[in-house]
Amino acid sequence: MTQQKADTGTAPRSELLWGLIFGLAFGFLLQKGGVTKYDVIIAQLLLEDFTVVKVMLSAVVTGMLGIYLMKHLGWVELRTKSGSLGMNVIGGLLFGVGFAVLGYCPGTLAGAVGNGYLDALVGGILGILLGAGLFAELYPKLRGGVLRLGEFGNITLPDVLNVNEWVVVIPASAILILLMVWLERAGL
Protein backbone atom coordinates (compact mmCIF):
# COMPACT_ATOMS: atom_id res chain seq x y z
CA MET A 1 0.00 0.00 0.00
CA THR A 2 2.87 2.41 -0.60
CA GLN A 3 1.58 3.19 -4.05
CA GLN A 4 2.11 6.85 -4.85
CA LYS A 5 -0.77 9.02 -3.88
CA ALA A 6 -2.61 10.21 -6.95
CA ASP A 7 -2.34 13.85 -7.88
CA THR A 8 -5.32 15.80 -6.68
CA GLY A 9 -5.21 18.25 -9.56
CA THR A 10 -6.60 17.47 -12.98
CA ALA A 11 -4.33 15.57 -15.34
CA PRO A 12 -3.01 17.37 -18.44
CA ARG A 13 -5.22 16.95 -21.48
CA SER A 14 -2.54 15.07 -23.45
CA GLU A 15 -2.28 12.51 -20.64
CA LEU A 16 -6.05 11.93 -20.75
CA LEU A 17 -5.94 11.63 -24.53
CA TRP A 18 -3.21 8.97 -24.36
CA GLY A 19 -5.29 7.11 -21.76
CA LEU A 20 -8.21 7.08 -24.17
CA ILE A 21 -6.05 5.96 -27.12
CA PHE A 22 -4.42 3.15 -25.14
CA GLY A 23 -7.85 2.13 -23.84
CA LEU A 24 -9.24 1.95 -27.39
CA ALA A 25 -6.42 -0.40 -28.38
CA PHE A 26 -6.79 -2.45 -25.19
CA GLY A 27 -10.55 -2.87 -25.66
CA PHE A 28 -10.09 -3.74 -29.34
CA LEU A 29 -7.53 -6.44 -28.46
CA LEU A 30 -9.62 -7.86 -25.60
CA GLN A 31 -12.67 -8.16 -27.87
CA LYS A 32 -10.70 -9.72 -30.74
CA GLY A 33 -9.12 -12.12 -28.24
CA GLY A 34 -12.62 -13.26 -27.23
CA VAL A 35 -12.23 -12.44 -23.54
CA THR A 36 -15.09 -9.90 -23.36
CA LYS A 37 -17.45 -12.90 -23.28
CA TYR A 38 -18.95 -14.57 -20.20
CA ASP A 39 -18.85 -17.98 -21.89
CA VAL A 40 -15.12 -17.72 -22.62
CA ILE A 41 -14.25 -16.63 -19.06
CA ILE A 42 -16.40 -19.32 -17.44
CA ALA A 43 -14.92 -21.98 -19.76
CA GLN A 44 -11.48 -20.84 -18.56
CA LEU A 45 -12.43 -21.08 -14.88
CA LEU A 46 -13.90 -24.53 -15.53
CA LEU A 47 -10.54 -25.43 -17.15
CA GLU A 48 -12.20 -26.39 -20.46
CA ASP A 49 -10.74 -23.67 -22.70
CA PHE A 50 -7.55 -21.76 -21.91
CA THR A 51 -8.13 -18.66 -24.06
CA VAL A 52 -7.92 -16.26 -21.09
CA VAL A 53 -4.66 -17.77 -19.82
CA LYS A 54 -3.20 -17.77 -23.35
CA VAL A 55 -3.98 -14.06 -23.81
CA MET A 56 -2.54 -13.24 -20.38
CA LEU A 57 0.63 -15.33 -20.66
CA SER A 58 1.52 -14.12 -24.14
CA ALA A 59 0.97 -10.52 -22.95
CA VAL A 60 3.17 -11.17 -19.90
CA VAL A 61 6.04 -12.70 -21.90
CA THR A 62 5.94 -9.99 -24.59
CA GLY A 63 5.57 -7.22 -22.04
CA MET A 64 8.28 -8.58 -19.73
CA LEU A 65 10.95 -8.88 -22.44
CA GLY A 66 10.21 -5.36 -23.72
CA ILE A 67 9.88 -3.64 -20.34
CA TYR A 68 13.06 -5.19 -18.91
CA LEU A 69 14.96 -4.34 -22.11
CA MET A 70 13.74 -0.72 -21.95
CA LYS A 71 14.56 -0.61 -18.22
CA HIS A 72 18.06 -1.88 -19.04
CA LEU A 73 18.41 0.94 -21.58
CA GLY A 74 17.20 3.45 -18.98
CA TRP A 75 14.02 4.32 -20.92
CA VAL A 76 11.44 3.22 -18.34
CA GLU A 77 11.14 2.54 -14.61
CA LEU A 78 9.21 -0.31 -13.04
CA ARG A 79 5.84 0.55 -11.46
CA THR A 80 5.24 -2.29 -9.03
CA LYS A 81 3.00 -2.36 -5.97
CA SER A 82 3.84 -3.42 -2.47
CA GLY A 83 1.90 -6.26 -0.95
CA SER A 84 1.18 -8.55 1.95
CA LEU A 85 -0.28 -12.02 2.34
CA GLY A 86 -3.37 -10.42 3.93
CA MET A 87 -3.87 -8.20 0.89
CA ASN A 88 -2.94 -10.45 -1.98
CA VAL A 89 -4.11 -13.86 -0.75
CA ILE A 90 -7.41 -12.83 0.87
CA GLY A 91 -8.11 -10.07 -1.67
CA GLY A 92 -7.16 -12.45 -4.46
CA LEU A 93 -9.63 -15.08 -3.26
CA LEU A 94 -12.44 -12.51 -2.82
CA PHE A 95 -11.72 -11.24 -6.32
CA GLY A 96 -11.74 -14.81 -7.61
CA VAL A 97 -15.21 -15.40 -6.19
CA GLY A 98 -16.41 -12.27 -7.99
CA PHE A 99 -14.58 -13.31 -11.18
CA ALA A 100 -16.59 -16.56 -11.35
CA VAL A 101 -19.95 -15.20 -10.12
CA LEU A 102 -19.87 -12.15 -12.41
CA GLY A 103 -18.08 -13.92 -15.25
CA TYR A 104 -16.03 -10.85 -16.17
CA CYS A 105 -13.08 -9.03 -14.58
CA PRO A 106 -12.87 -5.21 -14.36
CA GLY A 107 -11.19 -4.71 -17.77
CA THR A 108 -13.22 -7.34 -19.59
CA LEU A 109 -16.38 -5.99 -17.87
CA ALA A 110 -15.79 -2.67 -19.63
CA GLY A 111 -15.14 -4.63 -22.84
CA ALA A 112 -18.33 -6.65 -22.33
CA VAL A 113 -20.33 -3.41 -22.04
CA GLY A 114 -18.90 -2.34 -25.43
CA ASN A 115 -19.78 -5.76 -26.85
CA GLY A 116 -23.45 -5.14 -25.94
CA TYR A 117 -23.72 -7.46 -22.93
CA LEU A 118 -26.40 -5.97 -20.69
CA ASP A 119 -25.74 -8.19 -17.65
CA ALA A 120 -22.31 -6.52 -17.57
CA LEU A 121 -23.74 -3.01 -17.97
CA VAL A 122 -26.65 -3.25 -15.54
CA GLY A 123 -25.58 -5.83 -12.94
CA GLY A 124 -21.79 -5.84 -13.20
CA ILE A 125 -21.05 -2.11 -13.29
CA LEU A 126 -23.44 -1.34 -10.43
CA GLY A 127 -21.98 -4.21 -8.40
CA ILE A 128 -18.35 -3.23 -8.91
CA LEU A 129 -19.09 0.39 -7.93
CA LEU A 130 -20.88 -0.81 -4.77
CA GLY A 131 -18.07 -3.22 -3.92
CA ALA A 132 -15.36 -0.59 -4.38
CA GLY A 133 -17.40 1.92 -2.35
CA LEU A 134 -17.83 -0.64 0.43
CA PHE A 135 -14.08 -1.20 0.52
CA ALA A 136 -13.45 2.55 0.76
CA GLU A 137 -15.84 2.63 3.72
CA LEU A 138 -14.06 -0.22 5.53
CA TYR A 139 -10.54 0.83 4.55
CA PRO A 140 -9.78 2.82 7.75
CA LYS A 141 -10.45 -0.34 9.78
CA LEU A 142 -8.60 -2.71 7.45
CA ARG A 143 -5.44 -0.78 6.66
CA GLY A 144 -3.71 -1.20 10.01
CA GLY A 145 -4.84 -4.80 10.49
CA VAL A 146 -5.50 -7.55 7.99
CA LEU A 147 -4.05 -5.62 5.03
CA ARG A 148 -0.65 -5.56 6.79
CA LEU A 149 -0.68 -9.23 7.75
CA GLY A 150 2.45 -10.90 6.36
CA GLU A 151 3.69 -7.69 4.78
CA PHE A 152 6.57 -8.16 2.34
CA GLY A 153 6.77 -4.75 0.69
CA ASN A 154 7.36 -3.71 -2.90
CA ILE A 155 9.58 -6.47 -4.26
CA THR A 156 10.15 -8.34 -7.49
CA LEU A 157 11.29 -11.94 -8.05
CA PRO A 158 14.86 -10.82 -8.94
CA ASP A 159 14.94 -8.94 -5.59
CA VAL A 160 13.82 -12.04 -3.69
CA LEU A 161 16.37 -14.27 -5.40
CA ASN A 162 18.97 -11.50 -5.21
CA VAL A 163 20.14 -12.10 -8.77
CA ASN A 164 20.53 -10.06 -11.94
CA GLU A 165 17.07 -9.51 -13.43
CA TRP A 166 17.91 -11.31 -16.71
CA VAL A 167 18.63 -14.45 -14.69
CA VAL A 168 14.89 -14.43 -13.91
CA VAL A 169 13.45 -12.81 -17.06
CA ILE A 170 14.94 -15.29 -19.54
CA PRO A 171 14.03 -18.54 -17.69
CA ALA A 172 10.60 -17.15 -16.71
CA SER A 173 9.87 -16.33 -20.36
CA ALA A 174 11.05 -19.78 -21.41
CA ILE A 175 8.86 -21.51 -18.79
CA LEU A 176 5.78 -19.49 -19.75
CA ILE A 177 6.35 -20.23 -23.47
CA LEU A 178 6.75 -23.94 -22.71
CA LEU A 179 3.53 -23.81 -20.69
CA MET A 180 1.71 -22.38 -23.73
CA VAL A 181 3.26 -25.04 -26.01
CA TRP A 182 2.05 -27.69 -23.56
CA LEU A 183 -1.48 -26.18 -23.52
CA GLU A 184 -1.56 -26.43 -27.32
CA ARG A 185 -0.26 -30.00 -27.32
CA ALA A 186 -2.88 -30.95 -24.71
CA GLY A 187 -5.57 -29.42 -26.94
CA LEU A 188 -6.78 -27.05 -24.21
Place this chain on the structure above:
Amino acid sequence: MEWLTAVRWSPYVAGIGIGVLSWLTFLISKKPLGCSTAFASSSGMIRQAFEGKATALQPYYDRIGLSVDWQWMLVLGVVIGSFLSALLSGDFELLWVPERWLVAFGPAVLPRLLTALVGGIFMGFGARWADGCTSGHGISGALQLSVASWISAIFFFIGGIITAYLIFGLF
Protein backbone atom coordinates in the same frame (compact mmCIF):
# COMPACT_ATOMS: atom_id res chain seq x y z
CA MET B 1 -8.09 -5.53 -44.05
CA GLU B 2 -9.73 -8.86 -43.24
CA TRP B 3 -8.02 -8.95 -39.85
CA LEU B 4 -10.12 -5.97 -38.78
CA THR B 5 -13.40 -7.70 -39.59
CA ALA B 6 -12.43 -11.12 -38.19
CA VAL B 7 -14.61 -12.11 -35.20
CA ARG B 8 -11.71 -13.69 -33.32
CA TRP B 9 -7.95 -13.49 -33.45
CA SER B 10 -5.61 -16.10 -32.10
CA PRO B 11 -5.34 -15.50 -28.33
CA TYR B 12 -1.58 -15.27 -28.83
CA VAL B 13 -1.92 -12.43 -31.35
CA ALA B 14 -4.24 -10.55 -28.97
CA GLY B 15 -1.87 -11.24 -26.05
CA ILE B 16 1.24 -10.12 -27.94
CA GLY B 17 -0.66 -6.99 -28.94
CA ILE B 18 -1.46 -6.28 -25.29
CA GLY B 19 2.20 -6.87 -24.39
CA VAL B 20 3.34 -4.35 -27.02
CA LEU B 21 0.65 -1.95 -25.78
CA SER B 22 2.15 -2.21 -22.28
CA TRP B 23 5.54 -1.12 -23.68
CA LEU B 24 3.88 2.01 -25.04
CA THR B 25 1.98 2.86 -21.83
CA PHE B 26 5.25 2.61 -19.86
CA LEU B 27 7.18 4.60 -22.44
CA ILE B 28 4.67 7.36 -23.14
CA SER B 29 2.49 7.60 -20.01
CA LYS B 30 4.87 6.02 -17.46
CA LYS B 31 1.96 3.92 -16.24
CA PRO B 32 1.03 0.23 -16.34
CA LEU B 33 -2.26 -1.01 -17.81
CA GLY B 34 -4.86 -1.40 -15.05
CA CYS B 35 -8.60 -0.94 -14.70
CA SER B 36 -9.99 -1.41 -11.21
CA THR B 37 -8.89 1.86 -9.56
CA ALA B 38 -11.03 3.74 -12.07
CA PHE B 39 -14.13 1.95 -10.74
CA ALA B 40 -13.15 2.86 -7.18
CA SER B 41 -12.63 6.54 -8.02
CA SER B 42 -15.95 6.49 -9.91
CA SER B 43 -17.71 5.19 -6.79
CA GLY B 44 -16.15 8.10 -4.89
CA MET B 45 -17.12 10.67 -7.54
CA ILE B 46 -20.74 9.45 -7.46
CA ARG B 47 -20.80 9.70 -3.67
CA GLN B 48 -19.18 13.13 -3.85
CA ALA B 49 -22.07 14.30 -6.03
CA PHE B 50 -24.44 13.51 -3.15
CA GLU B 51 -22.31 14.03 -0.07
CA GLY B 52 -20.08 16.88 -1.17
CA LYS B 53 -16.38 17.48 -0.60
CA ALA B 54 -16.15 15.35 2.57
CA THR B 55 -16.05 12.18 0.43
CA ALA B 56 -12.68 13.11 -1.07
CA LEU B 57 -11.20 13.36 2.44
CA GLN B 58 -12.05 9.76 3.33
CA PRO B 59 -8.72 7.92 3.69
CA TYR B 60 -9.19 5.58 0.73
CA TYR B 61 -10.49 8.20 -1.69
CA ASP B 62 -7.77 10.58 -0.52
CA ARG B 63 -5.20 7.92 -1.40
CA ILE B 64 -6.44 7.15 -4.92
CA GLY B 65 -7.68 10.66 -5.80
CA LEU B 66 -11.13 11.50 -7.14
CA SER B 67 -10.79 12.78 -10.67
CA VAL B 68 -11.19 11.68 -14.27
CA ASP B 69 -7.59 10.58 -14.78
CA TRP B 70 -5.49 8.55 -17.22
CA GLN B 71 -6.86 5.20 -16.05
CA TRP B 72 -10.47 6.45 -16.09
CA MET B 73 -10.02 7.43 -19.74
CA LEU B 74 -8.36 4.05 -20.38
CA VAL B 75 -11.46 2.21 -19.11
CA LEU B 76 -13.71 4.46 -21.21
CA GLY B 77 -11.47 3.63 -24.17
CA VAL B 78 -11.86 -0.11 -23.49
CA VAL B 79 -15.65 0.22 -23.81
CA ILE B 80 -15.35 2.10 -27.11
CA GLY B 81 -12.52 -0.09 -28.48
CA SER B 82 -14.46 -3.27 -27.78
CA PHE B 83 -17.58 -1.72 -29.33
CA LEU B 84 -15.65 -0.82 -32.52
CA SER B 85 -14.08 -4.28 -32.74
CA ALA B 86 -17.46 -5.99 -32.28
CA LEU B 87 -19.14 -3.65 -34.76
CA LEU B 88 -16.50 -4.27 -37.46
CA SER B 89 -16.89 -8.04 -37.19
CA GLY B 90 -20.67 -8.09 -36.76
CA ASP B 91 -20.16 -9.57 -33.28
CA PHE B 92 -22.02 -6.75 -31.48
CA GLU B 93 -25.28 -7.95 -29.95
CA LEU B 94 -27.52 -6.72 -27.15
CA LEU B 95 -27.75 -9.69 -24.84
CA TRP B 96 -29.14 -10.01 -21.30
CA VAL B 97 -28.35 -13.65 -20.58
CA PRO B 98 -25.12 -15.29 -21.83
CA GLU B 99 -25.45 -18.66 -23.60
CA ARG B 100 -23.66 -20.74 -21.00
CA TRP B 101 -25.79 -19.27 -18.20
CA LEU B 102 -28.95 -19.87 -20.25
CA VAL B 103 -28.16 -23.55 -20.78
CA ALA B 104 -27.48 -24.09 -17.06
CA PHE B 105 -30.05 -21.82 -15.41
CA GLY B 106 -32.65 -20.84 -18.02
CA PRO B 107 -33.53 -17.64 -19.89
CA ALA B 108 -34.90 -15.50 -17.00
CA VAL B 109 -33.14 -12.13 -16.91
CA LEU B 110 -33.53 -11.21 -13.23
CA PRO B 111 -31.54 -14.14 -11.73
CA ARG B 112 -28.64 -13.40 -14.06
CA LEU B 113 -28.72 -9.66 -13.24
CA LEU B 114 -28.80 -10.28 -9.49
CA THR B 115 -25.94 -12.76 -9.78
CA ALA B 116 -23.94 -10.28 -11.84
CA LEU B 117 -24.63 -7.64 -9.19
CA VAL B 118 -23.41 -9.88 -6.35
CA GLY B 119 -20.39 -10.98 -8.41
CA GLY B 120 -19.62 -7.33 -9.17
CA ILE B 121 -19.71 -6.45 -5.46
CA PHE B 122 -17.20 -9.23 -4.65
CA MET B 123 -15.05 -8.18 -7.57
CA GLY B 124 -15.02 -4.46 -6.77
CA PHE B 125 -14.35 -5.21 -3.10
CA GLY B 126 -11.71 -7.89 -3.79
CA ALA B 127 -9.89 -5.83 -6.42
CA ARG B 128 -9.43 -2.98 -3.93
CA TRP B 129 -8.49 -5.37 -1.13
CA ALA B 130 -5.79 -6.95 -3.33
CA ASP B 131 -4.87 -3.51 -4.76
CA GLY B 132 -5.25 -4.64 -8.37
CA CYS B 133 -7.14 -6.76 -10.87
CA THR B 134 -6.53 -9.17 -13.73
CA SER B 135 -4.94 -6.40 -15.78
CA GLY B 136 -3.12 -4.46 -13.03
CA HIS B 137 -1.75 -7.53 -11.23
CA GLY B 138 -2.37 -10.36 -13.73
CA ILE B 139 -0.75 -8.66 -16.72
CA SER B 140 1.10 -5.46 -15.73
CA GLY B 141 2.41 -6.59 -12.34
CA ALA B 142 3.16 -10.13 -13.48
CA LEU B 143 5.20 -8.89 -16.45
CA GLN B 144 7.29 -6.77 -14.08
CA LEU B 145 7.81 -9.90 -11.95
CA SER B 146 6.19 -8.24 -8.92
CA VAL B 147 5.76 -10.66 -6.02
CA ALA B 148 2.47 -9.04 -4.88
CA SER B 149 1.09 -9.40 -8.41
CA TRP B 150 2.07 -13.03 -8.94
CA ILE B 151 0.52 -14.01 -5.59
CA SER B 152 -2.65 -12.04 -6.42
CA ALA B 153 -2.98 -13.49 -9.92
CA ILE B 154 -2.58 -17.05 -8.66
CA PHE B 155 -5.25 -16.50 -5.99
CA PHE B 156 -7.62 -14.81 -8.50
CA PHE B 157 -7.62 -18.09 -10.39
CA ILE B 158 -7.75 -20.36 -7.31
CA GLY B 159 -10.81 -18.45 -6.04
CA GLY B 160 -12.32 -18.27 -9.52
CA ILE B 161 -11.85 -21.95 -10.38
CA ILE B 162 -13.28 -23.22 -7.06
CA THR B 163 -16.28 -20.85 -7.31
CA ALA B 164 -16.97 -21.69 -10.97
CA TYR B 165 -16.92 -25.43 -10.20
CA LEU B 166 -19.37 -24.82 -7.32
CA ILE B 167 -21.71 -22.69 -9.48
CA PHE B 168 -21.81 -25.17 -12.33
CA GLY B 169 -22.02 -28.17 -9.97
CA LEU B 170 -18.96 -29.92 -11.26
CA PHE B 171 -17.50 -30.99 -7.91
